[in-house]
Amino acid sequence: MPEYEPVVGMECHAELLTESKMFCGCRNTFGGEPNTRCCPVCLGLPGSLPVMNKTAVEHVMRTALALNCRINPHAKFDRKNYFYPDLPKGYQISEYDVPIGVQGWLDIEVNGETKRIHIRRVHLEEDTGKLFHMAGEEESHVDYNRSGVPLMEIVTDFPPDIHSPDESRAYLMKLRAILTTIGVCDGKMEEGSLRCEPNVSIRIKGTEEFNTKTEIKNLNSFRAVQRGIEYEVERQSALLERGEKIIQETRGWSEAKQQTFSQRAKEVEQEYRYFPEPDLVPLHITEEWIEAVRATLPELPDVRARRFREEYGLPAYDAAFLTDTRALADYFEEAAQQSGDAKAVSNWIMGDLARLLNAGAKEIGDSPISAKDLAAMVKLIVEGTISGKIAKTLIEEMYTTGSEPAVIVEEKGWKTIKDSGAVQAIVDKVFADNPEIVVAIKEKGQTQKRGFLVGQVMKAAQGKADPQEVNRLIDAKLNE
Amino acid sequence: MGTLTDWTAHEALERMGRGEVTSRELTQAALERIASVDSEVKAFLTVTPEEALAQADTIDARRKRGEPVGLLAGIPLALKDNLCTTGVKTTAGSQILHNFVPPYDATVVRKLREAGAVLIGKTNLDEFAMGSSTENSGFFTSRNPWDLTRVPGGSSGGSAAAVAAREVPLALGSDTGGSIRQPASLCGVIGLKPTYGRVSRYGLIAYASSLDQIGPFSRDVTDCALLLNAISGHDPLDSTSVDLPVPDFTAACIPDVKGLRLGVPKEYFGAGVTAEVAEAVWGAIDYLMELGATVEECSLPTTEYGLAAYYILAPAECSSNLARFDGVKYGLRTKELAGHIGLTEKTRDEGFGAEVKQRIMIGTYALSAGYYDAYYKRAQQVRTLIRLDFERAFETFDALLTPTSPVPAFKIGEKSDPLEMKLADVCTLPVNMAGLPGISIPCGFANGLPVGLQLIGKAFDEATLFRIASAYEQATDWHQRCPALSV
Numbered sequence: 022m023p024e025y026e027p028v029v030g031m032e033c034h035a036e037l038l039t040e041s042k043m044f045c046g047c048r049n050t051f052g053g054e055p056n057t058r059c060c061p062v063c064l065g066l067p068g069s070l071p072v073m074n075k076t077a078v079e080h081v082m083r084t085a086l087a088l089n090c091r092i093n094p095h096a097k098f099d100r101k102n103y104f105y106p107d108l109p110k111g112y113q114i115s116e117y118d119v120p121i122g123v124q125g126w127l128d129i130e131v132n133g134e135t136k137r138i139h140i141r142r143v144h145l146e147e148d149t150g151k152l153f154h155m156a157g158e159e160e161s162h163v164d165y166n167r168s169g170v171p172l173m174e175i176v177t178d179f180p181p182d183i184h185s186p187d188e189s190r191a192y193l194m195k196l197r198a199i200l201t202t203i204g205v206c207d208g209k210m211e212e213g214s215l216r217c218e219p220n221v222s223i224r225i226k227g228t229e230e231f232n233t234k235t236e237i238k239n240l241n242s243f244r245a246v247q248r249g250i251e252y253e254v255e256r257q258s259a260l261l262e263r264g265e266k267i268i269q270e271t272r273g274w275s276e277a278k279q280q281t282f283s284q285r286a287k288e289v290e291q292e293y294r295y296f297p298e299p300d301l302v303p304l305h306i307t308e309e310w311i312e313a314v315r316a317t318l319p320e321l322p323d324v325r326a327r328r329f330r331e332e333y334g335l336p337a338y339d340a341a342f343l344t345d346t347r348a349l350a351d352y353f354e355e356a357a358q359q360s361g362d363a364k365a366v367s368n369w370i371m372g373d374l375a376r377l378l379n380a381g382a383k384e385i386g387d388s389p390i391s392a393k394d395l396a397a398m399v400k401l402i403v404e405g406t407i408s409g410k411i412a413k414t415l416i417e418e419m420y421t422t423g424s425e426p427a428v429i430v431e432e433k434g435w436k437t438i439k440d441s442g443a444v445q446a447i448v449d450k451v452f453a454d455n456p457e458i459v460v461a462i463k464e465k466g467q468t469q470k471r472g473f474l475v476g477q478v479m480k481a482a483q484g485k486a487d488p489q490e491v492n493r494l495i496d497a498k499l500n501e
Numbered sequence: 502m503g504t505l506t507d508w509t510a511h512e513a514l515e516r517m518g519r520g521e522v523t524s525r526e527l528t529q530a531a532l533e534r535i536a537s538v539d540s541e542v543k544a545f546l547t548v549t550p551e552e553a554l555a556q557a558d559t560i561d562a563r564r565k566r567g568e569p570v571g572l573l574a575g576i577p578l579a580l581k582d583n584l585c586t587t588g589v590k591t592t593a594g595s596q597i598l599h600n601f602v603p604p605y606d607a608t609v610v611r612k613l614r615e616a617g618a619v620l621i622g623k624t625n626l627d628e629f630a631m632g633s634s635t636e637n638s639g640f641f642t643s644r645n646p647w648d649l650t651r652v653p654g655g656s657s658g659g660s661a662a663a664v665a666a667r668e669v670p671l672a673l674g675s676d677t678g679g680s681i682r683q684p685a686s687l688c689g690v691i692g693l694k695p696t697y698g699r700v701s702r703y704g705l706i707a708y709a710s711s712l713d714q715i716g717p718f719s720r721d722v723t724d725c726a727l728l729l730n731a732i733s734g735h736d737p738l739d740s741t742s743v744d745l746p747v748p749d750f751t752a753a754c755i756p757d758v759k760g761l762r763l764g765v766p767k768e769y770f771g772a773g774v775t776a777e778v779a780e781a782v783w784g785a786i787d788y789l790m791e792l793g794a795t796v797e798e799c800s801l802p803t804t805e806y807g808l809a810a811y812y813i814l815a816p817a818e819c820s821s822n823l824a825r826f827d828g829v830k831y832g833l834r835t836k837e838l839a840g841h842i843g844l845t846e847k848t849r850d851e852g853f854g855a856e857v858k859q860r861i862m863i864g865t866y867a868l869s870a871g872y873y874d875a876y877y878k879r880a881q882q883v884r885t886l887i888r889l890d891f892e893r894a895f896e897t898f899d900a901l902l903t904p905t906s907p908v909p910a911f912k913i914g915e916k917s918d919p920l921e922m923k924l925a926d927v928c929t930l931p932v933n934m935a936g937l938p939g940i941s942i943p944c945g946f947a948n949g950l951p952v953g954l955q956l957i958g959k960a961f962d963e964a965t966l967f968r969i970a971s972a973y974e975q976a977t978d979w980h981q982r983c984p985a986l987s988v
């Protein structure tokens with residue numbers, strides 16, 4: 022079997038964080054009772070007209086700049102015509118041949134290597150409504166709350182730079198990091214505010230041709246994107262091996278089966294009859310406007326990660342992890358500065374805190390432990406007020422109660438025992454209770470059993486003894 | 502002093518101001534006139550007597566208390582039925598919207614309410630404003646008050662007929678290729694298409710967005726200016742409405758053309774313009790010369806391509822604008838439900854008339870991949886050339902004079918060939934293509950049927966049109982002639 026190489030184009034849609042929808046004053050938020058955030062404009066009532074949301078345009082300009090794109094000074098809007106019940110006007114206002122941003126790139130790191138992924142275009146369009154079905158009913162219903170929500174499309178360049186599921190995932194993660202950092206999208210894949218539709222084909226490694234591709238839809242997590250592409254590569258390879266043809270089609274992703282399935286064949290190229298939107302005037306993007314938008318850009322993830330390595334001495338892995346979203350990076354930076362031990366903060370975030378958040382399906386922004394409290398906890402460890410072992414329990418308690426660490430430590434009596442006499446008494450008792458172990462160590466040289474004694478002391482001290490002190494006292498007593 | 506329904510709006514306003522008459526009396530008179538003649542003229546699709554009388558009483562009470570009132574306070578006014586009115590059925594002349602009651606007012610409707618106008622009803626039109634006779638209406642054909650066997654023109658035929666038949670002194674229409682000026686010409690009234698962007702299109706059910714413009718019908722020039730004052734201005738809800746100061750157009754009605762340079766483009770007197778129409782128009786041109794204007798022949802060479810280009814661009818836009826009528830959200834929904842594609846196809850098949858279907862087909866074809874460059878793009882290039890033609894002419898002239906319609910009102914059913922019907926707009930549609938203002942004023946009769954003179958102005962220079970129209974009107978009495986309806 023020849024070695025196949027995946028060829029992946031990424032088409033991503035990001036719902037933009039704006040107060041109002043793209044062409045009307047309706048509020049732009051997720052969910053809500055169906056058809057409660059609609060007006061004549063986003064319902065496409067006869068006679069209604071769109072009015073451009075300037076913030077949405079600036080979000081796309083911001084993204085285009087962050088992705089190193091060139092900005093078209095005369096970007097314009099076009100109508101994409103097709104019939105569907107969730108599309109109230111029978112056309113979607115989009116950008117066809119002169120999008121706001123073109124010819125950009127972002128860098129990804131996979132297996133320690135940096136790779137540049139080129140971006141073809143960044144454009145602005147409006148989202149559609151949503152069809153839904155009620156149990157026991159034959160009819161479909163339409164909810165237009167999402168209709169007219171500003172949507173940004175980001176498409177990678179052709180020929181594609183991405184040749185593995187890992188690279189696809191890394192691209193998407195980096196894209197999300199940038200979008201959330203510059204504040205244009207909340208990046209919530211599970212709510213559909215960031216959606217990704219990879220186009221996947223395969224070819225024999227080393228060849229340059231492009232084979233029939235399939236498009237995967239309904240991927241609503243990074244894992245699903247990676248798994249979906251992996252599955253498609255396997256499926257297509259198997260087809261070619263059997264001498265069968267790959268059909269150009271749109272395939273859905275089943276989370277339950279971890280498989281893609283055929284949704285709709287794309288035999289004929291859909292005819293959208295694009296033409297310039299006569300209800301809107303073309304944009305006139307001046308240099309001054311571009312510079313004003315550029316000035317609002319925060320530190321971008323790559324730059325921030327580099328600074329985290331240099332300023333806080335973090336390993337590359339930590340720096341990349343912590344700059345995954347702006348909220349996470351801000352959280353880390355606040356805690357690191359207050360605690361004075363950046364690496365410890367990084368470890369706690371990547372370890373226990375990440376585990377707790379994952380278990381509760383929470384983002385860092387929803388963390389019951391504030392950056393300030395995490396810093397205070399790390400400080401308690403650094404100052405020797407509590408042991409690292411106690412801290413493991415403390416962080417769980419902080420997560421559950423949301424209380425400050427010092428308050429919990431006080432209440433629970435978790436402070437390290439500073440009184441050497443008290444620790445000595447525990448050591449003496451453990452020696453007295455375990456004479457055979459002491460003998461084994463002292464007379465038979467079974468030094469591996471020393472750990473047992475340490476454990477017993479720590480246990481008796483309920484983890485509050487300073488481990489260094491415990492070791493010192495045990496060694497002293499063994500040498501008596 | 503004539504009857505109440507013979508008064509112009511400005512005359513009625515003066516009389517109301519002096520306490521000689523109330524809005525209720527005017528409104529009542531208009532309603533009675535409609536009751537007695539509209540079964541023959543058939544200008545109205547909907548009449549709203551209760552709302553109208555209530556509005557009239559409100560205005561009368563306000564006047565009585567000495568409170569300030571708006572520009573058109575107490576004046577009965579009709580709206581073309583493609584202008585959205587809150588709570589009042591708005592059909593665009595189509596069965597597909599036979600039951601559509603908008604939850605909002607068009608910007609012009611809101612402005613008219615604020616100006617105190619008494620909205621009396623909605624007038625008939627060719628379906629979605631596509632046509633030149635109202636014969637394409639999804640409901641019935643309106644009739645020309647000068648000869649009930651003839652069409653009033655279109656698409657704003659109902660509004661033109663209503664004003665000509667003394668049912669109302671004022672009405673609004675919309676003009677995409679001549680739909681205000683041509684029926685004004687055929688009915689012997691004044692009709693103005695303002696500069697594209699002068700009046701907000703918000704709430705006008707779109708036919709061709711880049712060409713549509715709302716404008717007034719009236720029986721004299723001052724009334725036309727008065728109504729334009731009330732509806733003009735930038736609207737934040739319409740991105741294509743222009744943020745320019747709006748002059749007082751009534752102040753521009755100075756009957757003096759001395760020193761004005763007027764051009765007569767020769768292409769507008771070509772094939773299709775009847776001898777009688779040409780004679781009436783040339784008579785008006787001679788008159789304006791006598792009044793002191795300088796008149797010269799000029800040329801707009803791209804005019805001959807205007808019709809062809811228009812019938813690519815307008816259908817292209819309409820094919821998209823009318824896509825929203827799919828039976829899902831409002832209006833007609835077929836009873837034969839068979840999936841969403843079936844629902845859409847069947848609803849549209851049942852709801853749209855033949856002319857609308859034909860234009861949707863043409864537009865869909867022109868925008869299709871592989872044809873776009875040959876049709877849509879090429880037509881846009883022609884449009885640019887037409888605009889340049891006008892720009893060049895306006896380097897020399899203050900305004901241009903042409904016939905409005907090549908022919909007077911034709912018989913109902915006479916023009917069965919769609920192409921022949923489309924030639925009715927040959928003099929008016931280049932004005933829409935260039936986005937310029939154009940007005941039609943009565944300039945005589947041909948075999949007892951009114952003939953209109955079209956004045957074309959520079960962009961946003963409606964004022965010059967009012968000046969010329971005022972001068973001509975003062976010197977003639979065509980506008981005072983009244984059709985002898987058999988009542």
